[in-house]
Amino acid sequence: MPETITTTDGARAIPEVAxxxxxxxxxxxxxxxxxxxxxxxxxxxxxxxxxxxxDIEGYLNLLREGRVDEARDLLLAExxxxxxTGRVCHHPCENTCNRRTFDGAVAIHAVERAMGDLAxxxxxxxxxxxRRTERVAVVGSGPAGLACAYHLARFGYGVTIYESAQxxxxxxxxxxxxxxxxxxxxxxDIARVVAHGVEIKCGVRIGEHVTWKELTELFSAVCIxxxxxxxxxxxxxxxxxxxxxxxxxxxxxxxxxKRPDLGRHVVVVGGGNTAMDxxxxxxxxxxxxxxxxxxTREQMPAIKEEVDDAMREGAEFVFLANPVEFQEAxxxxxxxxxxxxxxxxxxxxxxxxxxxxxxxxxxxxxTVLTAIGESSALEGFFxxxxxxxxxxxxxxxxxxxxxxxxxxxxxxxxxxTVADALGAGKRAAIGIDRHLRRHHGDTAELxxxxxxxxxxxxxxxxxxxxxxxxxxxxxxxxxDDLNFAQYQRVPRHADPHLDSDRARGGFDEVNAGLSTAExxxxxxxxxxxxxxxxxxxxxxxxxxxxxxxxxxxSYTIALDYCKGCxxxxxECPRGAITMTQDRP
Amino acid sequence: xxxxxxxxxxxxxxxxxxxxxxxPGCAAPLAMKLALKALGPNTIVVMPACCFTIIAGPWPQSxxxxxxxxxxxxxxxxxxxxxxxxxxxxxKFDTTVLVWVGDGGxxxxxLQALSGAAERNENILYVCYDNEAYMNTGIQRxxxxxxxxxxxxxxxxxxxxxxxxxxxxxxxxxxxPYAATATVAYPVDLIDKVTKAKAMxxxxxxxxxxxxxxxxxxxxxxxxxxxxxxxxxxxFPMLEVEDGRRWRFTMxxxxxxxxxxxxxxxxxxxxxxxxxxxxxxxxxxxWQQLVQRxxxxxLVPA
Numbered sequence: 091m092p093e094t095i096t097t098t099d100g101a102r103a104i105p106e107v108a109x110x111x112x113x114x115x116x117x118x119x120x121x122x123x124x125x126x127x128x129x130x131x132x133x134x135x136x137x138x139x140x141x142x143x144x145d146i147e148g149y150l151n152l153l154r155e156g157r158v159d160e161a162r163d164l165l166l167a168e169x170x171x172x173x174x175t176g177r178v179c180h181h182p183c184e185n186t187c188n189r190r191t192f193d194g195a196v197a198i199h200a201v202e203r204a205m206g207d208l209a210x211x212x213x214x215x216x217x218x219x220x221r222r223t224e225r226v227a228v229v230g231s232g233p234a235g236l237a238c239a240y241h242l243a244r245f246g247y248g249v250t251i252y253e254s255a256q257x258x259x260x261x262x263x264x265x266x267x268x269x270x271x272x273x274x275x276x277x278x279d280i281a282r283v284v285a286h287g288v289e290i291k292c293g294v295r296i297g298e299h300v301t302w303k304e305l306t307e308l309f310s311a312v313c314i315x316x317x318x319x320x321x322x323x324x325x326x327x328x329x330x331x332x333x334x335x336x337x338x339x340x341x342x343x344x345x346x347x348k349r350p351d352l353g354r355h356v357v358v359v360g361g362g363n364t365a366m367d368x369x370x371x372x373x374x375x376x377x378x379x380x381x382x383x384x385x386t387r388e389q390m391p392a393i394k395e396e397v398d399d400a401m402r403e404g405a406e407f408v409f410l411a412n413p414v415e416f417q418e419a420x421x422x423x424x425x426x427x428x429x430x431x432x433x434x435x436x437x438x439x440x441x442x443x444x445x446x447x448x449x450x451x452x453x454x455x456x457t458v459l460t461a462i463g464e465s466s467a468l469e470g471f472f473x474x475x476x477x478x479x480x481x482x483x484x485x486x487x488x489x490x491x492x493x494x495x496x497x498x499x500x501x502x503x504x505x506x507t508v509a510d511a512l513g514a515g516k517r518a519a520i521g522i523d524r525h526l527r528r529h530h531g532d533t534a535e536l537x538x539x540x541x542x543x544x545x546x547x548x549x550x551x552x553x554x555x556x557x558x559x560x561x562x563x564x565x566x567x568x569x570d571d572l573n574f575a576q577y578q579r580v581p582r583h584a585d586p587h588l589d590s591d592r593a594r595g596g597f598d599e600v601n602a603g604l605s606t607a608e609x610x611x612x613x614x615x616x617x618x619x620x621x622x623x624x625x626x627x628x629x630x631x632x633x634x635x636x637x638x639x640x641x642x643x644s645y646t647i648a649l650d651y652c653k654g655c656x657x658x659x660x661e662c663p664r665g666a667i668t669m670t671q672d673r674p
Numbered sequence: 675x676x677x678x679x680x681x682x683x684x685x686x687x688x689x690x691x692x693x694x695x696x697x698p699g700c701a702a703p704l705a706m707k708l709a710l711k712a713l714g715p716n717t718i719v720v721m722p723a724c725c726f727t728i729i730a731g732p733w734p735q736s737x738x739x740x741x742x743x744x745x746x747x748x749x750x751x752x753x754x755x756x757x758x759x760x761x762x763x764x765x766k767f768d769t770t771v772l773v774w775v776g777d778g779g780x781x782x783x784x785l786q787a788l789s790g791a792a793e794r795n796e797n798i799l800y801v802c803y804d805n806e807a808y809m810n811t812g813i814q815r816x817x818x819x820x821x822x823x824x825x826x827x828x829x830x831x832x833x834x835x836x837x838x839x840x841x842x843x844x845x846x847x848x849x850x851p852y853a854a855t856a857t858v859a860y861p862v863d864l865i866d867k868v869t870k871a872k873a874m875x876x877x878x879x880x881x882x883x884x885x886x887x888x889x890x891x892x893x894x895x896x897x898x899x900x901x902x903x904x905x906x907x908x909x910f911p912m913l914e915v916e917d918g919r920r921w922r923f924t925m926x927x928x929x930x931x932x933x934x935x936x937x938x939x940x941x942x943x944x945x946x947x948x949x950x951x952x953x954x955x956x957x958x959x960x961w962q963q964l965v966q967r968x969x970x971x972x973l974v975p976a
Contacts, residue, residue: 110736114693575902580676615676626681630861633704635688651692655699656895663677
């Protein structure tokens with residue numbers, strides 16, 4: 091007869107050989123650890139880098155799961171004009187993409203464009219929530235005005251936009267050529283804004299047809315988004331000569347269907363997007379184009395792709411050339427005299443400052459288009475609203491020094507891009523909503539609406555974030571937080587372009603864009619930085635079998651057994667696990 | 675999908691329980707967890723003295739949900755041969771007998787028993803999880819310790835002076851049906867190999883690199899990364915050998931320089947640039963030998 095012994099789990103017969111009767115679960119190895127892992131969803135750099143404040147990682151993640159409608163709704167909840175920004179945005183999101191050093195940034199613009207074009211064929215989402223009685227006026231129907239009106243409409247307000255031109259769109263319609271932004275893409279996005287109940291009154295100039303006083307009496311709040319439509323003058327002799335004209339005026343003519351005769355040789359002065367638009371439009375009118383810029387290619391503020399395209403289409407670039415005089419022949423400009431510059435120390439913008447060398451040279455010109463920047467015409471419009479030559483001064487929510495007056499876009503002194511304007515319009519909309527609801531949140535509340543230190547999220551403001559976030563931390567995930575060993579290289583989809591000869595021959599869209607299928611593929615390249623996708627890497631690599639999967643696919647860490655080795659956090663492909671020091 | 679497939683390639687369920695006594699970040703229980711996913715519950719483990727003797731837990735506990743037979747250092751394959759015979763007598767042909775043992779019990783102390791079992795082509799699966807020294811007893815060198823490495827018996831002034839034994843070639847020379855290398859950095863590859871071995875009969879041998887944070891003097895969270903670097907720098911290539919003749923690589927190897935792999939580990943901190951170059955030259959020479967051996971293999975680089 092075997093003898094019996096008493097063990098921790100009761101009396102047992104002693105077997106013939108020493109045999110285990112229980113598992114090691116009685117040993118709480120969790121007491122060994124001094125660091126502990128936790129799941130914390132963090133912010134992808136694209137989201138933080140987007141001036142509009144789009145949950146880019148969020149909608150790419152939904153696309154990865156095939157949830158196309160939800161992805162579209164999430165994109166549209168933050169950005170009213172995806173078909174526009176997918177084409178013309180300078181996409182800083184891609185410059186911050188953690189994939190860029192691995193095998194190329196995700197082509198976010200191409201995915202956004204495909205989503206924007208898809209959204210055009212679908213009805214606008216049904217607006218839920220309480221309608222509000224207050225009405226808001228928006229002055230200007232450019233990206234800032236449209237965004238402000240769109241978000242206010244989604245918050246429940248009645249909105250009227252006043253547009254002085256005959257058609258809505260502002261600089262998107264008057265400044266950006268059709269070969270970059272076909273009018274059906276712009277019209278489709280604007281139609282969706284209108285479908286949200288926004289009224290757009292074109293051909294109405296505030297201060298002329300309606301006074302500012304009337305406006306402030308008729309509406310509970312006003313958003314000023316009139317843009318910046320005045321080309322800055324070079325201030326050099328001969329600028330008044332026939333044949334020298336502001337680039338913006340030229341673009342406005344071309345974009346309204348006119349085809350001015352520019353002569354044989356056109357010189358464009360400037361290195362920004364307006365300069366590139368002028369150069370490429372002029373080439374399409376048959377001119378030979380020279381771009382004169384006072385710094386070098388590296389310092390050009392234009393979107394890199396636009397410079398590439400201009401070069402591909404045959405524009406000649408003369409760098410380090412600063413105009414000093416326009417020469418006249420037969421009552422018209424005939425040449426530009428420029429001074430050769432050299433690069434000096436960096437200036438306030440961080441770019442190297444051009445310094446004169448004293449050497450002069452001449453470029454022949456039948457027409458000169460100046461595009462060295464725009465300023466807003468503030469004359470008399472706003473009376474006592476504070477501002478300077480560089481634009482109106484606004485706070486973090488677009489508020490001016492006047493209680494009910496908000497502003498956004500190029501009319502303010504902030505960055506002048508389409509994306510910044512859309513973001514400013516959203517901020518003003520949230521500002522106006524807070525103002526009218528007499529909601530006075532603190533800075534912390536406002537910061538919780540941001541993607542890290544990026545723009546505000548309308549989805550978060552409305553409390554309708556469709557993404558389930560695990561213990562979110564509002565901090566950006568850097569490239570060092572990722573584990574690229576868990577990814578394979580997949581080349582980025584390149585945008586197909588019209589060949590240069592065909593492109594130069596007309597105003598057809600140059601960038602043909604990706605097909606929907608290609609765009610969906612591209613969306614799958616997203617690394618989902620900082621956001622758990624339930625990929626099981628942590629579960630598989632835990633040497634202590636301390637991670638288990640819950641019914642909803644999320645993970646639980648048995649801290650009684652986790653020894654704090656950190657392999658889960660080290661192996662997590664996307665930095666969604668953080669190790670924190672254990673308290674003694 | 676740009677993430678490497680892993681979730682749907684690794685079976686659910688663990689036969690390793692939490693609360694085992696491995697050090698934090700030890701690769702051995704991770705390797706065991708993955709191997710048992712492939713082998714399933716119809717497995718008997720024979721365990722000669724090694725780190726895992728401790729990891730398995732003190733009596734009356736066990737961290738493995740399959741029978742484990744602890745044996746003396748030199749006797750793993752002999753005991754396994756006996757258990758196999760007993761199982762066969764009872765008609766339990768589909769039970770896998772797994773010998774799970776470290777490098778000391780394989781390269782040094784258990785080598786004759788292993789050679790004997792392989793010569794008889796005993797129907798057992800032998801996994802050597804190799805952490806490159808006698809870690810459990812205090813990091814003494816074994817014949818698996820790489821040239822130049824620090825251990826407590828090969829201090830930095832007089833580091834390991836002999837090359838690591840080529841155990842895969844030794845086992846392949848027994849013309850056993852299956853011999854392979856594997857490591858925890860590539861769980862899908864590891865599970866594929868164990869699954870393949872499980873389906874075969876005869877002596878099957880897997881040499882598994884198992885990083886040891888205390889012995890390698892690396893961070894607790896660095897083991898998997900080091901194993902990956904060992905493979906990609908060709909320190910520990912991923913191979914299969916069938917019947918001792920057909921050699922093949924089971925993945926592509928980037929051929930990264932060995933230096934970053936060495937510099938991440940305190941046990942190599944004392945190495946001079948010349949010594950690192952020597953190690954690189956040895957790796958390159960061994961790689962050339964492997965390229966010749968695998969000449970029929972589609973994965974051989976041109």
